[in-house]
Amino acid sequence: MEAVADLREWMTLYYNVTNFIHLSTSSSRQTVSCTTTLSEISNMQLKVLESSPIYRVIATVKEMKTDEFYYNACINVVNARQCGKKTTRTADGWFCNYCNFESANMEFKYALKMCIEDSSSHVWAIAFQEATQEIVGMSAKELATIYMELAKTNKIKHTS
Numbered sequence: 001m002e003a004v005a006d007l008r009e010w011m012t013l014y015y016n017v018t019n020f021i022h023l024s025t026s027s028s029r030q031t032v033s034c035t036t037t038l039s040e041i042s043n044m045q046l047k048v049l050e051s052s053p054i055y056r057v058i059a060t061v062k063e064m065k066t067d068e069f070y071y072n073a074c075i076n077v078v079n080a081r082q083c084g085k086k087t088t089r090t091a092d093g094w095f096c097n098y099c100n101f102e103s104a105n106m107e108f109k110y111a112l113k114m115c116i117e118d119s120s121s122h123v124w125a126i127a128f129q130e131a132t133q134e135i136v137g138m139s140a141k142e143l144a145t146i147y148m149e150l151a152k153t154n155k156i157k158h159t160s
């Protein structure tokens with residue numbers, strides 16, 4: 001019970017002055033339905049639909065997969081929006097299966113797998129471009145460049 005009292009005290013003192021990082025930048029136009037726990041989210045059997053409700057969880061990052069945090073995204077612009085899907089390497093550049101487009105260039109984009117946890121549970125989730133940039137504080141290209149440099153000099157093990 002002492003721990004509960006401590007937590008309540010922390011909550012009262014710091015909740016409104018603590019900087020929580022909001023990761024829902026890409027869907028900020030939609031309103032958040034409610035704040036919930038990871039355990040409840042896991043039990044909801046969520047499906048991704050056009051009008052999916054948005055839930056907020058307050059969680060901490062427990063672990064990150066540091067060897068696969070980016071992908072090579074398609075730069076083709078379709079209906080005034082960048083395709084952004086994953087491309088595959090070809091002899092001349094990068095090919096996107098999704099829009100059937102080949103280019104000499106691609107764009108590094110984040111897809112960081114991370115384990116987040118709160119008091120109820122933990123779950124593996126993927127943080128995409130805006131969210132990961134917010135967490136890491138640099139672009140996917142910058143971090144991928146550093147990563148590949150380190151892999152080249154065998155300072156880290158490169159798996160892909």
Ligand SMILES: [Zn+2]
Nearest residue numbers: 074083096099
């Ligand atoms: Zn594409």
